Amino acid sequence: xxxFRNVSLQYNSGAAAVHDxxxxxxxxxxxxxxxxxxxxxxxxxxxxxxxxxxxSGEVLIDGAATTSLRTSELAKRIGxxxxxxxxxxxxxxxxxxxxxxxxxxxxPDAEVKPRVDAVLEDFRFDPERSPFALSRGxxxxxxxxxxIAVEPKxxxxxxxxxxxxxxxCMAVLGRVKALHEAxxxxxxxxxxxxxxxxxxxxxxxxxxxxxxxDGETRKVFRDTETLPKASxxxxxxxxLSERLADVLPPADTVEEMEAAIRGRKGEKA
Amino acid sequence: xxxxxxxxxxxxVLHRLDPLTKLVLSLGICVAAFVSDDLIFLLVLxxxxxxxxVLGGVFQKALRLLSGLLKLSVFLFLLQVLFVRSGTVxxxxxxxxxxxxxxxxxxxxxxxxxxxxxxxxxLLSVTQLSDLSGVLVQRLFVPxxxxxxxxxxxxxxxxFAAEMSGIIExxxxxxxxxxxxxxxxxxxxxxxxxxxxxxxxxxxxxxSAAAAELRGFTLRTRESQSKRYVFVPADYAFLIFxxxxxxxxxxx
Numbered sequence: 001x002x003x004f005r006n007v008s009l010q011y012n013s014g015a016a017a018v019h020d021x022x023x024x025x026x027x028x029x030x031x032x033x034x035x036x037x038x039x040x041x042x043x044x045x046x047x048x049x050x051x052x053x054x055x056s057g058e059v060l061i062d063g064a065a066t067t068s069l070r071t072s073e074l075a076k077r078i079g080x081x082x083x084x085x086x087x088x089x090x091x092x093x094x095x096x097x098x099x100x101x102x103x104x105x106x107x108p109d110a111e112v113k114p115r116v117d118a119v120l121e122d123f124r125f126d127p128e129r130s131p132f133a134l135s136r137g138x139x140x141x142x143x144x145x146x147x148i149a150v151e152p153k154x155x156x157x158x159x160x161x162x163x164x165x166x167x168x169c170m171a172v173l174g175r176v177k178a179l180h181e182a183x184x185x186x187x188x189x190x191x192x193x194x195x196x197x198x199x200x201x202x203x204x205x206x207x208x209x210x211x212x213x214d215g216e217t218r219k220v221f222r223d224t225e226t227l228p229k230a231s232x233x234x235x236x237x238x239x240l241s242e243r244l245a246d247v248l249p250p251a252d253t254v255e256e257m258e259a260a261i262r263g264r265k266g267e268k269a
Numbered sequence: 270x271x272x273x274x275x276x277x278x279x280x281x282v283l284h285r286l287d288p289l290t291k292l293v294l295s296l297g298i299c300v301a302a303f304v305s306d307d308l309i310f311l312l313v314l315x316x317x318x319x320x321x322x323v324l325g326g327v328f329q330k331a332l333r334l335l336s337g338l339l340k341l342s343v344f345l346f347l348l349q350v351l352f353v354r355s356g357t358v359x360x361x362x363x364x365x366x367x368x369x370x371x372x373x374x375x376x377x378x379x380x381x382x383x384x385x386x387x388x389x390x391x392l393l394s395v396t397q398l399s400d401l402s403g404v405l406v407q408r409l410f411v412p413x414x415x416x417x418x419x420x421x422x423x424x425x426x427x428x429f430a431a432e433m434s435g436i437i438e439x440x441x442x443x444x445x446x447x448x449x450x451x452x453x454x455x456x457x458x459x460x461x462x463x464x465x466x467x468x469x470x471x472x473x474x475x476x477s478a479a480a481a482e483l484r485g486f487t488l489r490t491r492e493s494q495s496k497r498y499v500f501v502p503a504d505y506a507f508l509i510f511x512x513x514x515x516x517x518x519x520x521x
Binding site: 046049051070071072074075076079080082084086087088089090091092100101104105132146147150 | 432435436438439440441442443444445446447448461462464465468469
């Protein structure tokens, strides 16, 4: 479980990056963090991972403050996927890249090979290829695979689909969804509201370093009064449903909308 | 907060000087630092650097660089003191020998390094890179592509530094313990990161080159420049001062 208790972070210049954050991410949740650029989303994600230390308050991982945990201990518990996979990849072959995280955590050699082989088979990578010769989408999948090899309890994804086409995007998020269904806690910073609606169970809306809204995804996207304050536009299907609220029941997916329209047609007939 | 090589906008005496004057003054201080062996003169040069920092309104930045140089200086000073074995022996214990020459050589090296490094930072803090390349092309007849290469190299230093910080952060997230106290172990951890840095740097440079070509980089000539640089009396005063400084360096 991740817990933010009165967390604030100030830059050296004195400007506040995030201010007085209080929220909890329980085990097994799929939470999305949304908001405009500069709202403090990535800062909050980095605070969760212990990459940034709060100026005041504390971030607790399973009850232990991130400031008291060693880097390797945090890496065991939390995997962090960056927007730019090239910063994570540093080994000459895919196999070595996948083994690197395990070696860092002191996993015995005899255990490393089968775990790497399992991930290789799962992701269907050529083990001898150079990570830098892969496409952008493949590099993002490799960065994710190297995190999965470590089997962390929690995954934090910082805009994981930026620059990916639909197929690559679904390949990454499909894998994340499967992990979540297997019990992994997922926290995803995302600008794509359609993806947030499709995948996240809960949404945290940030604005100017503060937590503006926290709630179930569908409810948050229907809060048309608060969302504009965070410069967030709900997904098209939600907006369409809002506009047709006087004639159709609420719908948040294409299937629900289709069913609502067909149901209304049936009524008329 | 600005990086230590970033331009700081302002209207100080140094900001208003011709870029060529600032370039000559910086190089002049470096030359004076290298031709003089006198410790007092080198200290005067460092004081002059700090005074120029005050004049240019970048005193804090100069102090930050000085504190950064301090760590390197201590390391270099110790190396000289431990390895220079000629001269009057001041202290001896087994193979450890500290001599007067060692202390002098160490102090000279450290002071020279400090005196010669600060002017470069001061120059870049009070001069826009476009003005620097402009004056090189207009006054010194340096072909634009070479002037552009020089200023781009300087411009990319903070970019690469930020990229390296990002890579270190990403590797920390994977469990690499960069906070080790052992410097040898730390270097061993950082060295492999040069691969992703190199790859991303080459990519960035390719993109910049393509963008420059698309904007007509190859069509640019010396006459393409709209800004003209003119010397004012203050420029002549600083140039005369630079000549006197080098002469003093030779004398002392």
